[in-house]
Structure formats: C-alpha cells, structure tokens
Amino acid sequence: MGSILIKNGYIVTMNESLDTLYGDILIENDKIKKLESCIDSSEADVVISAKDKIVMPGFIQTHVHLCQTLFRNMANDLELMDWLNIIMPLESCHDSETAYISAKLAIAEMLRFGTTTINDMGTVGFADAAAQAVKDTGIRAQLGRTIMDSEWTPEYLRHDTEKGLQETEDFIKKWHNNPSCNITCGIPIRWVLNISDPSIIGVGEIARKYNIPIHTHANENIQECEVILQEKGMSTIEYFYKFGLMENKMQIAHCIWVSEQEKKIIKENNVSVLHCPSCNLKAASGIAPITEYLREGINISIGCDTAACNDNLDQFIEMKLAALMQKVNRGATSMPAQQTFALANIEGARALNLEKRIGSLEVGKQADIVILNRNLWSTPFHDHKIYSALIYSFNGRDVDTTIVNGKILVREGKVTGFDIHELVKDAEAAIKRVTERAIKKGLYRG
C-alpha cells in the first residue's frame, strides 16, 4: 500500500492528553507510523499538504440505517408511528441491488463529510448487499443481519426464527474480521417487540460464542415505552438485561425516556448509548439526558441515524445539535465543545470496542484521518478555540481529504473510488423501482 505523509497541518489528536500541534503525520500501509512536528518528505511515497488545514480523527457514526438512504425526504413532519408506517413498508420492498445502492449512497455522503466508521442497524435480508457496499467503498463498519421475527413485526418484514438465527451466524462467519475489508460484526435487534424470546436466547448465544456486541433501539418515544411496559411487564432495558444480552457491552440507540433503575442497569452493564440528535428532534421523541449520562461516566457516541428522517448524514450537524440540545435544557456551560467533539470520534470508538485501533490520531493506530479546509466561515481562525470552531463553524462540506485504513477515499472534496454521477443516477432509478414494487403490493400510496 505504501506510505503517505500529511504535512504542515494543525493536528487535533484526541489522544488522552488532548494534544494539538502544528505538524506532520506519516502513514505506512494501514497505520499511523509517526506523528511529529516535522517529518521529512523523503520518507513517503505521497505527500499531502495540510497547510492552513485541520487534521483530525475520522468521525465514527455509531447508529445508521444504510438501507433507508434511498427514502430521504419521503416522510416528513410526521409522528414516529406515522413515519414508520411509510418507511418500513418501503424498506421491505428492496431487492439486493437497491439495498446495495442505498448503502453505497449513504457511504459516499458520509465519506465526503468525514465519516470513516459506521455502525449499521441493517435490515431483514440483504445484509450481504450492505457488506459488499462497505467492502467496495473502503469505509470501516460494524454490520449485521437484523432480527425481526415476533408476531409484532409486520408480515412484510417478518422472518422465520430458525432462518434468522442461521443467517445471523452465517453472516458473522463470512464477514467478521474478513481480511478483504474493514468489517466487524454486531447483531442488530430492531426493537424489543420485534424479536421473539427464542431469538433473544439464540442471539445471546451467538453473541457470546463470537464475542460480538448486540445493537438495538430503546426508550425513544414515550408511547413506545408504554406499549412495551404493557406487553412485557417491564422496559426494554430491563427485558434485555433479564435475558443476559448485555454481557458484551450492548449498544442502545436513543435512551431518551429512562428511569433511575434503567440508568443503573445501563451504567453497571457498561452499555453504550448511541445518541441521534437530529432524528430525536425531528420525530419529536425528546431530548436524551446526555449531560447526566456523561456525569455518570456512561459511554455516549453519536450518529445520523437515517436519511429517511434526518435527512442528512453529516456528523458535524449531529455534534452541533448534541451540544445545542443540552445547552437549552441544562444551561449554556453544559456540553462544552471539546467534550462534544469526543463523542464523534474516540467515544464512538469505545462504543464499538475499537478504541485501541481507531478514534484518535496516535502512532500505531489505524490511519482513519480527515483533513478540513479552513474557509470564509471559519475566519478568523484561533487554534486555541479549535473545538468550538469544529462544532459550530465547520461543516461536512469543508472536508478536503478522507483516509480510511491508510487509503485515500476523498481528495480535494471528491470521492475518489467510484463515479458519484453514476451513483446518483442509479439511486434515482432504484427509488423508482422500490416505490413501484411497494405500490404494487399495496404497501405505499405514492
């Protein structure tokens, strides 16, 4: 693969002592080999000038729905249940090719905006399509085949329990740490009411066998919590705890409406809370108690969730909203900029159990690096105010270069690995195909 030297940047390391420096980074193959104030250009095959630019760890988005990217802007200004009633039927009408295109469209946008690692909720079926898109594009990802086998699951998405468990294990065998790509596996459970008790027991066994985490949604919406309490006699968090699903650092998106008892379970079981600001606001779900979670030492990371609600996949916006939401609720000094920025990189790495490999710029770590252009809208620039600038003034479109695992995937603001214009055309055709199928099946009114 060779070596790349990033020269003369302002480097925001996010290492433990939060070092920032004007300097250089030498990448050899997939790893950071040196990070110093001056490295000789002769040491590298390729030199990238980062003069007047910012160099930072790539973003880690810990909760996304690749398969829903095609449904951008299709369901807006709706309560969560009304929104789901449009999006879930559409999701069931993918074919393997449209699922691939949807994933690739998401990944292209995220790479362009500086995201280098994602954690996908997946869908029923087509897990291989998402994995193929991850492999083809070069992004880093945690992926899995989603379980939805309960009677609560609409028929158009429901699958057989045995088949679900078998496909879950097959997917892990095929893709977990596969040397051809940057994939680790998780097991996505869509929602506590979407999974049968036998499947809960089954995925618990698979998770233990392969030492991989379970990824789910919980406590997003008040009405949702009430329905679950009625059905299960306890909350999602208590139910999954009872079944032993938290043994390997469970990843739970949202966690907005959480009792003291549930907070205790989250803390004691080292659960990661995956915070999704844009979607929580847009669906009027509420404002998660992030300030309190952080005070308790609970791991918080962020993600764009889904383009079908968000309708962007720009982690800069999520950082900004994560800070603004807490400030208006908890006071202007809450969620200071440096702490907020950490949620988007090193805390995301911790959520995925990858903090020894990614999330900060340090010698020996994988080379997942983003270079940002300074601009009119980040002027005047004060290096000692870098975190405020990153949260409030910079934006995904300022990304100049995105490097994942030592490979340059965006350069001068352009995705390098594939033709974006072709992808846009494919996406426009794909959404037509999905909606036509949905209309034919009586699942969508157009």
Place this chain on the structure above:
Amino acid sequence: MGSILIKNGYIVTMNESLDTLYGDILIENDKIKKLESCIDSSEADVVISAKDKIVMPGFIQTHVHLCQTLFRNMANDLELMDWLNIIMPLESCHDSETAYISAKLAIAEMLRFGTTTINDMGTVGFADAAAQAVKDTGIRAQLGRTIMDSEWTPEYLRHDTEKGLQETEDFIKKWHNNPSCNITCGIPIRWVLNISDPSIIGVGEIARKYNIPIHTHANENIQECEVILQEKGMSTIEYFYKFGLMENKMQIAHCIWVSEQEKKIIKENNVSVLHCPSCNLKAASGIAPITEYLREGINISIGCDTAACNDNLDQFIEMKLAALMQKVNRGATSMPAQQTFALANIEGARALNLEKRIGSLEVGKQADIVILNRNLWSTPFHDHKIYSALIYSFNGRDVDTTIVNGKILVREGKVTGFDIHELVKDAEAAIKRVTERAIKKGLYRG
C-alpha cells in the same frame, strides 16, 4: 445593467399560491421581467443554466450583528452575561476599518450561503463603515446607528444622548433609499436598559418623521426579564409600547419569555418577531413560542444573529433549527417544512416592510434570486418534497449563484465582486488589532 436569463430550473416561487414549476426567469436590469415555463434565450444578454438545479428567492436574515463577525469562536460555552462581558468590550475596540472588514466578512459568507437581504443591529459609531460594506458588496440591507446612552450602558460604549440622536438622523438622511445602493434605514435600540427616556422620545420622533421602523432585542433571557421588571416596573415590550415606539411595525429579536399581555401587544401592534434559533439554543436562552405566534398570525422571520455566538451565518441551519426546536417542544407535525421555509424569505420581507419588492419570485419584483446545486446529499430528489429537502437536506454550501437586485454576486459557488483570500487575510489582521487594543485598555484578557 442588461438582462439575465435563468434557464431550465426547478423554480420555488413563494408567491401567494406557492407555485413551483420547471421553467425560466428573465431578469431585466434590477427586476424580474418574466417567469414562464419557457423563455427564448435570444431575449437575454447572459444565460445561466439551472438544469437539475433549484431556483428560489434569496434568503432574508432579519437580525444580524455585522460588527461581531470578527469575534467568531472567541466566547463559547458561556451564560449570556458572561458572553456579553467578552463580546461587548471587544465591540467597543473597533476602528472604522476593522468595523468595515467585519461587516464585509459577514456579507461575503451570507452571500455565499444564499442570503440577499439583511437587517443589522449595528453598533455605536462606525455605522458608515457597515453601510460602505453593504454598498461595496451589493447586498440589500436595513441599517442604522445603534442607540446606547443610558447609565446602564458600560462606559466604553456609552454615547451622549444628543449626539446619538443627531447621528441617527444624519445616517438616515445619508443612506435611506440612497440610489447608489440597496439600503433602507431602521433605528436599532440595543436593549431597553441601554437607552435613556429622552432618547426613546427622540428616536420615536425620528421614526415617525422618516417613516422607518425601530429594531431591538427583548425577552431573550429570564434573568434579563427580571432585571428589567425591577428597573422599569414593567417589561420591555410594555415600556416601548408606552412610549409609542410600535407605531411603524417594530422589529423585536427573540421574544422568548413573553406573557399573555405582551403577546397581545405584539399582535395588536403588528410587531415583527425576529427569531434566532442557533443563538437562543447556544446561550441557553430558551425556545421561543413560534408555533403560538404563527397561530396568532404574528409575523415571524429568522436570522443568524451573530457569528460571535452562532458561529455561522448560514440561514439553512436556522431554518432547520427553527423547525426542529418547535417539533421537539410542540410535536412532530408542528412547523411543517413549507411554513418554515417561508420564514426565511417572504416573511422576512414582511418584517422589513419590503414584501411588495422582495421575498418571492414574481414578475415585477426585484431580482433577488438564489440557484442551488443538487448533490449526493439531496439524492434521491423528489420535486413534490421540495420544502422538506430545502429545510433538511440542502445547505449554504450548495449555493451555486446568488443574484441581488439583478447583479450576480456569487457564481459557481464563488463570490465574484471581491477577493475572498484578501478578505480572509484582512480579517485575521483586523481581529489582532481589535484584541490588542482591548488588552491595552484592560477590556480583554486575551
């Protein structure tokens, strides 16, 4: 000036019947001459292709602080009073040149991001510098000289009452409807406690004499409201009403903490509420009751307020936040996308009493027009979901072309009228000069 034809765009008119169409717009001199599905290219001197692009009215930002743009990122994660204690002393240390550069930096960013009209709060002194920047750049603006003459005003900003009134009138005589530029005048009052009673009476007389509006801040912060009640025995809104300042559609920024009595005064006096989402969240001021104001038929418009708090001047972000803030507080169906979009253009025009001239794309109106690029992050594109796309997926950096009063000021994403690199250099030097002066005077600790 000649004629410009914008060809083959998807036009979002924001006229009364909210027409959208694929078509062309012919600009002659400063006005829209034709808007039709097909206009022959031979009719124009210049043809701009808008194929696969969106054509919309330029944004109107009804509350900005041009002079504070230089203070971007300098005071973050602070309560409002602590923030003011950093920013106000810096503001007092401008010279005429730094005030000009600060205004030009703001205007460059706003033009680049699709804003064609602004309403500036101004500062004490240097009103001519802001006007000169508006004139030199070609943006449309309401401007004025700010009044701050009470004992409550810190000495470093306080001015003599007579001098303030004289300069206010002189500024209006010089700039109001001056044919060399696109300026109308307002009278900015910083804050009710910053203005003496004689000045209130004086500006009321000037406002009536020249038929121009008064622009102020009120009811932003709970503590602020309490202090004012203690000092004046009534609220800002009641105080200004008592003095007759509302006769010409007063413009009041924020209006977050407002009693039923104050709401009644706002409604009955046709006051415009200038909503500033980012700054209201960041300073933890609160969430203005925009849904209720709209239900009452009160005019609401939006603005970025100040780069010293925001720290962006991108109206797309304000639209998005205006919607998201209401949704999480008032439900997911509140602030639908079309209604939110109107706050950023036609409702802004109404706030400035310019709705007959700007704010929508209609034959006979001034040619204040923005063309947006479609992109990876607005794919798939659905023309019938245009308002959701504009609020949630597009962004300032998608602006391809900005036209003000028939003049092209941004083309292919680049500001055309002046050298941005020079401006950035000037801004970096200017902020050094201001902070050095502030340190020397003991007003800033660096």
